[in-house]
Amino acid sequence: xxxLNSEEKIIxxxxxxxxxxxxxxxxGILIALCLVGMFAYYRQLRYGLIxxxxxxxxxWGIYISNxxxxxxxxxxxxxITAVFRLSKVEWSTPLTRIAExxxxxxxxxxxxxxxxxxxxxxxFYNLFIHGRVQSPIIWDVIVxxxxxxxxxxxxxxxxxxDIKILIxxxxxxxxxFKYLFKFYNFLGSFWKGTPEQFKLSERAINILCITIIxxxxxxxxxxxxxxxxxxxxxxDSTNFGAYFISxxxxxxxxxxxxxxxxxxxxxxxxxxxTEDHFEKMGKMVVLLALLYxxxxxxEYLVPAFKMKKSEEAHLxxxxxxxxxxxxxxxxxxxxxxxxxxxxxxxxxxxxxxFIAGIMxxxxxxxxxYLIVTPTLLHPFLPMxxxxxxxxxxxxxWEEWAIAIGSLAGALLVxxxxxxxxxxxxxxxxxxxxxxxxx
Amino acid sequence: xxxxxxxxxxxxxxxxxxxGYDGLSQDAQKGDLNISLSSFxxxxxxxxxxxxxxxxxxxxxxxxxxxxxxLFLDKDSAGTLIAKVVTNEKGEALAVIPPSLKNEWASTINxxxxxxxxxxxxxxxxxxDVTVIKAKILIDTTSDRKVTxxxxxxxxxxxxxxxxxxxxxxxxxxxxxxxVNETATFTTDSLGQASADFKRDSIPGDSKGxxxxxxxxEDNDQYGNLSIEQTVPWxxxxxxxxxxxxxxxxxxxxxxxxxxxxxxxxxVIVVWGILFSLVxxxxxxxxxxxxxxx
Numbered sequence: 137x138x139x140l141n142s143e144e145k146i147i148x149x150x151x152x153x154x155x156x157x158x159x160x161x162x163x164g165i166l167i168a169l170c171l172v173g174m175f176a177y178y179r180q181l182r183y184g185l186i187x188x189x190x191x192x193x194x195x196w197g198i199y200i201s202n203x204x205x206x207x208x209x210x211x212x213x214x215x216i217t218a219v220f221r222l223s224k225v226e227w228s229t230p231l232t233r234i235a236e237x238x239x240x241x242x243x244x245x246x247x248x249x250x251x252x253x254x255x256x257x258x259x260f261y262n263l264f265i266h267g268r269v270q271s272p273i274i275w276d277v278i279v280x281x282x283x284x285x286x287x288x289x290x291x292x293x294x295x296x297x298d299i300k301i302l303i304x305x306x307x308x309x310x311x312x313f314k315y316l317f318k319f320y321n322f323l324g325s326f327w328k329g330t331p332e333q334f335k336l337s338e339r340a341i342n343i344l345c346i347t348i349i350x351x352x353x354x355x356x357x358x359x360x361x362x363x364x365x366x367x368x369x370x371x372d373s374t375n376f377g378a379y380f381i382s383x384x385x386x387x388x389x390x391x392x393x394x395x396x397x398x399x400x401x402x403x404x405x406x407x408x409x410t411e412d413h414f415e416k417m418g419k420m421v422v423l424l425a426l427l428y429x430x431x432x433x434x435e436y437l438v439p440a441f442k443m444k445k446s447e448e449a450h451l452x453x454x455x456x457x458x459x460x461x462x463x464x465x466x467x468x469x470x471x472x473x474x475x476x477x478x479x480x481x482x483x484x485x486x487x488x489x490f491i492a493g494i495m496x497x498x499x500x501x502x503x504x505y506l507i508v509t510p511t512l513l514h515p516f517l518p519m520x521x522x523x524x525x526x527x528x529x530x531x532x533w534e535e536w537a538i539a540i541g542s543l544a545g546a547l548l549v550x551x552x553x554x555x556x557x558x559x560x561x562x563x564x565x566x567x568x569x570x571x572x573x574x
Numbered sequence: 575x576x577x578x579x580x581x582x583x584x585x586x587x588x589x590x591x592x593x594g595y596d597g598l599s600q601d602a603q604k605g606d607l608n609i610s611l612s613s614f615x616x617x618x619x620x621x622x623x624x625x626x627x628x629x630x631x632x633x634x635x636x637x638x639x640x641x642x643x644x645l646f647l648d649k650d651s652a653g654t655l656i657a658k659v660v661t662n663e664k665g666e667a668l669a670v671i672p673p674s675l676k677n678e679w680a681s682t683i684n685x686x687x688x689x690x691x692x693x694x695x696x697x698x699x700x701x702x703d704v705t706v707i708k709a710k711i712l713i714d715t716t717s718d719r720k721v722t723x724x725x726x727x728x729x730x731x732x733x734x735x736x737x738x739x740x741x742x743x744x745x746x747x748x749x750x751x752x753x754v755n756e757t758a759t760f761t762t763d764s765l766g767q768a769s770a771d772f773k774r775d776s777i778p779g780d781s782k783g784x785x786x787x788x789x790x791x792e793d794n795d796q797y798g799n800l801s802i803e804q805t806v807p808w809x810x811x812x813x814x815x816x817x818x819x820x821x822x823x824x825x826x827x828x829x830x831x832x833x834x835x836x837x838x839x840x841x842v843i844v845v846w847g848i849l850f851s852l853v854x855x856x857x858x859x860x861x862x863x864x865x866x867x868x
Contacts, residue, residue, distance in 0.1 A: 266827065267827065268826065268827040269830045269835060270823045270831075275838075278842060282842075282846070282849070285849055289849070289852055289853075293852075296859070325863075326862075326864055327859065328863045330862060332862050333859050333862050336858055337855075337859060339855070340852050340855045340856075343848060344852065347845065347848055351845065
């Protein structure tokens with residue numbers, strides 16, 4: 137009887153909750169930002185890419201920075217769900233769904249922003265009719281589609297037992313949520329929780345966990361090759377694949393730190409996302425930050441030591457020139473300060489971990505901007521007889537609005553997913569509870 | 575009195591302001607244009623004239639584009655207009671003598687080309703002329719690879735050989751002409767001829783070994799520019815290697831390397847095969863659930 141009460145308590149705690157006042161304000165702000173972004177996109181469609189600040193030299197601006205950022209953050213799905221699961225890291229159970237939701241939202245908006253960058257969206261069609269299998273751009277299209285599909289499946293399979301709980305629970309039968317109830321029925325009314333169903337589901341999840349790791353590595357490596365296969369200062373590197381993957385792991389970890397804190401606070405999940413989770417994820421992020429820092433040192437110190445004439449302008453622009461404040465901000469705030477904070481036990485308490493997570497994510501966004509833009513402003517051949525606007529790049533308001541709108545869109549998708557589905561897997565938590573009790 | 579003072583002050587103010595107004599001031603000093611004319615005859619066909627326009631800026635000559643020129647044959651009149659031309663970004667304009675001036679061209683043995691510029695807001699009006707004697711150049715080759723160029727001018731009604739004309743006998747290449755032997759230029763004899771032995775045996779020609787020989791007179795004060803070409807099979811056969819239609823990483827989409835296609839398609843087929851099998855698993859799970867229901 138006590139067990140039943142305890143189970144009911146867990147279910148009650150973990151059922152998706154409606155938006156309270158702050159939830160509605162948060163959602164309203166995100167929708168408003170998305171609408172502003174859509175208006176800016178309308179202007180881009182109406183007047184063309186001329187409304188952006190991208191010109192002949194900087195043809196990849198914050199859209200592509202944003203794309204690389206989204207691709208990077210989506211790696212978290214494979215880290216938390218697949219790597220931890222296959223390594224039998226049991227403490228990660230409450231974090232798996234958060235990670236998968238972030239991955240799905242990020243990969244959706246990675247695809248959206250790449251279409252925005254094309255200018256006219258119908259050009260996307262040209263990728264299929266004129267695309268060359270020799271081009272990393274086509275590999276990126278294939279691998280992003282694959283990763284999106286795997287992420288959806290990896291979100292869906294572990295959800296099935298939870299959907300049964302949701303359907304069976306009286307609150308979801310409330311007439312106010314009849315469409316939600318229908319949606320749950322559509323998704324998983326067939327799940328009866330039989331051993332055969334569990335066996336099939338477990339097998340599918342294991343296959344997905346194994347498949348997602350090479351696909352995740354491919355998506356980040358291929359994205360890095362979009363740059364590394366182009367002969368330009370700052371991109372001409374054999375280090376780029378590993379550099380991108382380590383950076384993606386770090387930003388994904390940082391995003392989970394932030395999401396853990398926010399969901400824990402908003403939904404009062406202190407019993408499920410404990411300080412121990414922050415402690416362990418904090419240590420994990422220190423490791424990832426050190427790894428990324430190592431690749432950064434490789435990426436910048438070696439070329440700086442040689443200081444080839446053709447790369448000098450690019451490198452000095454980053455170290456001491458016009459991009460220096462951003463560069464050192466990304467290195468310090470995105471890597472070094474989070475390492476310092478998270479190295480200490482007191483730094484691995486929820487609030488400092490949250491702050492370190494924010495630093496990692498913000499630093500990572502600017503890091504992507506620094507990978508994309510300064511290189512384009514320093515071509516091997518000197519710029520001659522070009523308008524002054526070609527020599528500098530600062531995004532137009534439309535670009536900012538679209539980029540911020542896409543970030544808000546990704547957060548909105550996460551918010552909606554968290555409203556519809558349990559943030560923490562209910563069934564797995566109950567199973568773990570049983571195993572602990574036994 | 576006060577009113578009068580005010581009016582005088584107002585008047586002076588207006589005059590003072592107008593004095594500073596550019597629109598009422600005299601035009602700034604205009605620049606001078608330097609026009610040069612050259613006549614050309616290639617392969618003894620229709621002559622054409624090239625005008626080059628430059629001006630001195632900061633002590634250096636620079637070509638001027640967008641200058642409207644009227645080009646005439648012999649005299650500045652509507653009936654002898656060759657063409658109205660505009661200089662390009664290199665400051666050059668070209669015009670071929672039109673059929674309407676055929677009789678005018680045939681009427682005398684020497685001609686004057688005229689170029690006039692009427693002036694504009696930036697430059698003063700300017701004109702230039704160049705006079706040339708009608709001439710032609712012939713080229714001949716022998717089986718022992720000797721090239722002979724003959725230079726003739728029109729005297730009265732007959733073509734007459736000209737002695738002492740400096741010309742080049744060369745092989746036409748992409749960027750410049752390569753002399754047929756070590757001698758850079760040749761001078762015609764009393765027969766109007768200059769001969770040269772061809773000593774560029776290993777020079778690459780086209781796929782059949784054809785090369786183009788050229789004999790030309792350049793910037794001659796009396797005759798202008800004349801040239802003639804002849805194709806001879808004296809070069810080595812050149813079979814250029816063309817990778818364009820081969821399967822390479824940089825080829826078009828239908829020419830992707832086979833190894834890449836195999837790798838890419840096998841990866842895609844394996845991964846998506848797994849994913850479709852997982853979708854099939856969903857249907858299996860669904861079927862199991864429905865069996866329990868029934």
